[in-house]
Amino acid sequence: MSHNDFRTSSPRRPDRAALAVAAGLAALAGVILWDVSRLSAIVSYSPVGPATIPYAIGFALLGLSVWTVIAAFRGDFPEREPQEARPVLWIVGGLAAQMLLLNTAGFSIATGVLFAATAYAFGRRQLWISLPVGILLCLGVWYVFARQLQLSLPAGPLENLLF
Incomplete structure (x- = not known):
C-alpha cells in the first residue's frame, strides 16, 4: 500500500x-x-x-x-449551523432604537422598545403585548435605580408623569 x-x-x-x-x-x-x-x-x-x-x-x-x-x-471546530440574519437585525435595530430614543423618550420607553425587539427576535411575535410589558418592566427598573438607589438614568415623559 x-x-x-x-x-x-x-x-x-x-x-x-x-x-x-x-x-x-x-x-x-x-x-x-x-x-x-x-x-x-x-x-x-x-x-x-x-x-x-x-x-x-x-x-x-x-x-x-x-x-x-x-x-x-x-479542523477541531464542529460544523456550525447557518446564521439567521433576521433575529440579529431585530436585536441590533432594537439597540439602535434604544440609543436614539434614550434622551428624548426616557429610559423606560427606549429600553421597552429594545425589550420588544429582542422578544420579537426570539420568536415572541406579538409586539402589542411585549412592548407595553417591556415598558412596564423597564419603568420598574428605572424606579429602583433612579429613585431608590439615586443613580442617574434618563427620565422621559412617562417617568416625569408618574414620579
Whole structure:
C-alpha cells in the first residue's frame, strides 16, 4: 500500500470564522499589552504592581489566539449551523432604537422598545403585548435605580408623569 491509500479526504481549508476570532483575540491582546506597557514606568516596591494582572490577561489572550489558530488549521471546530440574519437585525435595530430614543423618550420607553425587539427576535411575535410589558418592566427598573438607589438614568415623559 502506498501512502496515498490512507488518505480518506482532501485536506480541509482552515476555519475562517475561527481565524477571525483568533485575529480579534490577538488584536485585543495587542491593545492590552500596548496600554499596559505605559504602566510599567510606575516604580513599585514590589514585583507585583498595577501592570501585573493586565500583562497576564494580555498574554493569556495571546495564548488563546495562538491556540485558536492551531485548532482552526487542524479542523477541531464542529460544523456550525447557518446564521439567521433576521433575529440579529431585530436585536441590533432594537439597540439602535434604544440609543436614539434614550434622551428624548426616557429610559423606560427606549429600553421597552429594545425589550420588544429582542422578544420579537426570539420568536415572541406579538409586539402589542411585549412592548407595553417591556415598558412596564423597564419603568420598574428605572424606579429602583433612579429613585431608590439615586443613580442617574434618563427620565422621559412617562417617568416625569408618574414620579
